[in-house]
Amino acid sequence: MITSEKALEIILTQTEDFGVEKIDFKDSLGRILKEEIVADRDFPPFHRASMDGIAITVEPFNKGIRKFKIEGVQAAGSPQLTLEDPINCIEVMTGAMAPVNSEAVIPYELVEIKNGVAKVNTNDIKYFQNIHRKGLDRKKEEILISKNTIISAAEIGVLATVGKNTVQVARNPKVMLISTGDELVEIDQTPADYQIRRSNIHTLVAILDRINIKADTIHIADDKPLLKQKIEKILNNYDVLLFSGAVSKGKFDYLPEVLDELGVEKLFHKVRQRPGKPFWFGKKEDTTVFAFPGNPVSTFVSCMKYFYPWFQRSAGLNYQNNNFAILAKDFNFKPDLTYFLQVKLENKNGQLLANPIAGHGSGDLANLVDNDAFIELPTGKQSFSKGEVFPLIEYR
8 A cells, every 4th residue: 555645656657648739719718728829919019098088298298288289089999190289189098099199198087178178187297107008018929828828717818819719728638437336326316225326427527627628427337247348448449537436345346356357557556545545546558547436535535636636747737736724723633644634714814724624434425515625634643733734635
């Protein structure tokens, strides 16, 4: 049995490059960018008025002129006008080009307009006041978005601005989620007293959906020949298999044996952690297999702890868990295992506090609803003190 740290280390040595695909930028939210996005022109591309008002030349104002005859109106989206007479002004709208020869925009709030003349009610004007100067944000050919950026709403806006209607992103792996067990029925069925509904697979679908992976699903009964037949076919058609169940020591836990018979190399089986101790991981050629224990909390935390980093590293990201929280209460845990403790998060005076709500074991699916995250308590100690800082795995 290996440590959680060693398990993650092994997993991160088995990453795969699934290549690149070109997609519509509108479909790229949450995907991992695989090209640099550069400015196709200066940002902004012209001196731009940042407020509605009048555009003036500053020197006459500095000489005491406070009334300016209006020469015209510079609307947003219209060709640039020229201020012909420096003692005059041009009305200008937000987002419009600043007229040629104008050096400042005075907002309407500081101006009275009557009979085509604008009277300025301020004595403090600076050069380029309320003018967003050309190229101030970025210069043409400057990198706007770096390769390996996770595309958010901010990046979508930039892609649109530079006219990037298609974008290269990391190709996602083809994933199959597999549940096993004769005790499981579909969610639209009424279970018998000895059955439960098939929930883990839907949890995994949702976990993968958070990182924009659309997975297929299948349920296989606890029948070894059938299990072997179906898994053999799946191995040849998918990049990743994620199992839930059938990896412990039960009489019907055939999965480790079946995977071995199908030539899947076992890289480890059993991790010194709770929940999720029976976790199995292996590989056959270009197909990677994560086999999580069937209890719902075990499946949940193991997927986030191990599959997420594997996927991020495969896609070219430098995985590192930079999320931490402060334990809000003393907590004791006797077994020498890494413990993923369920916690409710609270931001108090700028500090992220983790309040333990331990639940009733790895089968207590409902307890996940009462929490926000797992805090990772390390091996080597039994008492964890209020105020100590530990790694955090958030799921909200």
